[in-house]
Amino acid sequence: MSHPTPDPSTADWPLYEVFIRSRSGLEHKHVGSLHAADARMAIEHARDVYTRRQEGVSIWVVRSADIVASDPGEAEALFEPARDKVYRHPTFYAIPDEVKNL
Amino acid sequence: MYTQALDVHGREPVPAPAADATAAAARFEARIDADEKIEPKDWMPDAYRQTLIRQISQHAHSEIVGMLPEGNWITRAPSLRRKAVLMAKVQDEGGHGMYLYSAAETLGISRAEMFEQLLSGTAKYSSIFNYPTLTWADVGAIGWLVDGAAIMNQIPICRCSYGPYARAMVRICKEESFHQRQGFEIMLTLAQGSEAQRAMAQDALNRWWWPSIMMFGPSDADSKHTAQSMRWKIKRFTNDELRQKFIDITVPQAQFLGLTIPDPALRWDEATQHFVIGPIDWNEFHAVLKGNGPCNRERLEARREAYGAGAWVREAAAAHAAKQAAREQAAHARRQA
């Protein structure tokens, strides 16, 4: 039985972004995306696609539409000002070697 | 190399010359030159976006069509261990397709659109998968030669300028190394086996050698668009460079197996320290690329069948999800009331 080429307007299942925690104590990292009809399926797909080599102890899936991202066009205003605030880093401060525990 | 068609079909959008670039374009080129990664939502020239969509989706299509020639032998694998390993390999290939479709989707094209392009025959995929797998030895030859060639191409792409593509490639390369080893192990077992097994291995090598060589695409002289792709660090080595590397690595492996490469003109060149091969039959390459290879029809028909037959399943899942969402909303409303 042959099937006609499907209509491209046929909606995909919604897109989900996948985050995996690889070991207890580490944070979840973004590993990619996948399509699923519902959240339960998304977890299963994430498990089947992204944890085959023992890469995970915890999975988060978030609908891509729910991710709020910073606008790259605003990158300068958002991130540049932190650059010249080197006094936030410990190496900025000169402490004599003889002083311990600082 | 899964992108060989890109170089052959002259349908590439003409890139805007650097002189006409706006400030954004100049900044973009500077980022590329500084080896910075471009991420989704960053400004990029339309030609860069389109080139990437085509290259990444072509690569993704190749992975999922590639599941078919090897999938053909899962039910007939000659031992349980081989069966399990082959299932895992084909499953990996499906996974690779998924990572790549994901990466392409960050550029503004949907999975449904890409599938439509594949199934309607407008999108290309690596022509190597249009060859049939006629014996068990073909499974070994594919792992050894085809995955070997793929690895050669994929490692440089791990440093490609587009972040999601580069990251997908890193993941793919980590998984790919077992693929080649399982293929070589099959060939080794056959080559060291009975007369019939040895003959099976030699026959597979005879049929898969030249198609594997042609996987690297047309020679550099016939490749019009390598230059732009290389400027944008989408492509990092030329077709001929990669092809030569593959030949130099693979010929000694064949010698180790005690099998004969089907090329009477093959010789070692002392001066250049490279293996030199005989002439490549580009007519066959173009025919297969055009859709007239031994299995082009069957591969696409199989994918069309599966996608078409699966439509009611996908719809059911979506319908159920919608019902669940409606029920949850109603329950929530009742609790508020």
Added chain:
Amino acid sequence: MSAASATPARRDRAQNDALFRYVLRLADTSLVLGQRLGEWIGHAPALEEDLGLANLALDLIGQARLLLSYAAEIEGKGRDEDALAFLRDAPEFLNLTLAEQPNGDFAHTVVRQWLIDAWQIEVYEGLAGSSDTRLAAIAAKALKETRYHYRFSSGWLVRLGDGTAESRARAQQAVDSLWRFTAELFTADEIDERMAAAGIAPQLAAAAERFGRRVAEDLSQATLVRPAQQPYPWHGKRGVHTEHLGHLLGEMQHLQRTYPGVRW
């Protein structure tokens, strides 16, 4: 320590043979079902399902390998997992009849999977406390896999049953056509009784009740109708199969039969 869990040398012949056949029943069910799922790879309704079904198949083949290797040891005639898988003919296979049924459409595959998953949960849970320590270990590992398989198959049963009109019709059709094979699942015969008496295998009656409740709940959630119980005495676990098994084995065993005695 009961006689059945003793080493082969100290088990009596009848008990040894019963254990061998019991383990083969488990092994062959996993093998045949894994083989069926392998047919789907590359042809599933969505790429994600290709990976999901491949995952099921891999787990089942893995179970089959562990169980077949153990069976071969129990038999003590020098056969190994491959000799048992590739060189026995259909009447010697002891899988559930349900496992060898063809894939059909996705609904058929889901229903077959769901029924066997629900059965395996009972069996492996019971075996996890077996007096046979080897079986207990295999079952403990397999149980984790089976819980995931059941999550997958019951999830899909509900999506298809409570999805569209078409998917419900297909799902109901699959349930109606496969239901007669459930008669075998908890019908104890003399091998089951021997194993239960030796503390090796669980009592089937209690397991049957739990299975019945689980299955009824799933069908209800899937808005599907449970068919009337039908007797079906031709049990695969006694080596009495449908015509499907012969074809499945013909394909699976072809290379080993054509090139006997070589390494692969």
